[in-house]
Amino acid sequence: MKTIIFIQARENSTRLPGKVLKKLCGKSIIQIIFERMKKIHKIHKIILITGPQSINNNLTSESKKIGLDYFCGSENNLLDRFYHASKFFEADNIIRITADNPFSDINLINHAIDIFENGNYQILSNNRIRTYPIGLNFEIFTSESLKLAWNDEKKNFRNTNFSDLIMSPTKYMLYSGKFINYDLVNNENLSKIRLTIDTLDDFNNATKYFNKIYPNNPFFNLKDIIKYIDMESKGDKIK
DSSP, X not given: OOXXXXXXXXXXXXXSTTGGGSEETTEEHHHHHHHHHTTSSXXXXXEEEESOGGGOHHHHHHHHHHTOXXXXXXXXXXXXXXXXHHHHHTOSXXXXXXXXXXXXXXXXXXXXXXXXXXXXXSEEESTTTTOSXXXXXXXXXXXXXXXXXXHHHHHHTTTSOGGGSOBOSSHHHHHSSOSOEEEOOOSSOOXXXXXXXXXXXXXXXXXXXXXXXXXXXXXXXXXXXXXXXXXXXXTOOOO
């Protein structure tokens, strides 16, 4: 069984262009995510999934520099991009991570893999029911489910240029009601905590936490982050 991590990224982010190439503790965000994903167990490959190389050249260059393989597909239609990447790499199961989430929790993803492999599920997610912080989102799904979603959605747009449409890679699997879903939920609802990088404020917040936690604990998890958030709320500010 071949499980592949697809890190979704592109340079032309709407609100913070080039965000995945910005640096935290001297490393690009895409490098930090790559290093974290290498700690995930039972993984065959880790691949950057991006848009056309002509408009993502800086990102693919950074990918080469850090030793991360990449695949270039549709700029906007992520479903199409993921489907063709899954065919190219002959994936059985896919873990989707977005490259604006450098706080991804290794332990949580490893736990989810065990659940997925031991159950009869087509897609597992921790974001359909939101209890985890924004920025810890991920999904695990079968390539066969991705193919079914791609075929169904393409039929719905048979008279258009499908590859140019703005399409989510997992929305159909999560919400169509045609797939067996597993919702991974946290014991405590932490969905109001923001740990993604979508704006300059997000990046400044991430910089603060990385500067404090990363040097001594580069593979910190959600519990470590919550610890420092609690310290802040009690007035013990992180400097």
